[in-house]
Amino acid sequence: MDMNGSQRIEASREAVYAGLNDVDVLRQCIPGCESIEKTSDTEMTAKVTLKIGPVKASFSGKVTLSDLDPPNGYTISGEGSGGMAGFAKGGAKVTLEADGDATILHYTVTADIGGKLAQLGSRLIDGTAKKLAGDFFSKFGEIVGGGAPAPEPEPTEGEKKGWLGKLMG
DSSP, X not given: OEEEEEEEESSOHHHHHHHHTOHHHHXXXXXXXXXXXXXXXXXXXXXXXXXXXTEEEEEEEEEEEEEEETTTEEEEEEEEXXXXXXXXXEEEEEEEEEETTEEEEEEEEEEEEEGGGGGGOHHHHHHHHHHHHHHHHHHXXXXXXXXXXXXXXXXXXXHHHHHHHHHHO
């Protein structure tokens, strides 16, 4: 799965770059993050629990930063094991563009999953991934930019049907 997007953050490139490297900021922004620890200047370990459709999984894994170009961006990659649920691995190329006193954060994400999670279907996985990315960047913009959170992403057709089913049932 590939996904890309951008978000305007009301902070300098230096502040945004610093936030992307701050484990306390990342802990608050990563959906389901239970722990994240910096093990070196370019490596972290993390534990995240997520519910994807009917499957709830806890992932433990390693995150590596590369192509460091402060304050312009970097590449972040990681992989984690969710036990019986499967595995997830992927990365994101993040670039920061100055826009007056603000910063435009551009991202290109690639992800691969395996195991039981892969059997859930690409529409559910893609919808969940887009929601998680939206949640992360919304919270990140709120914390680093100190402003109001970004608007919520539009629900997918499957999510809309899920709400309707709950209302009707």
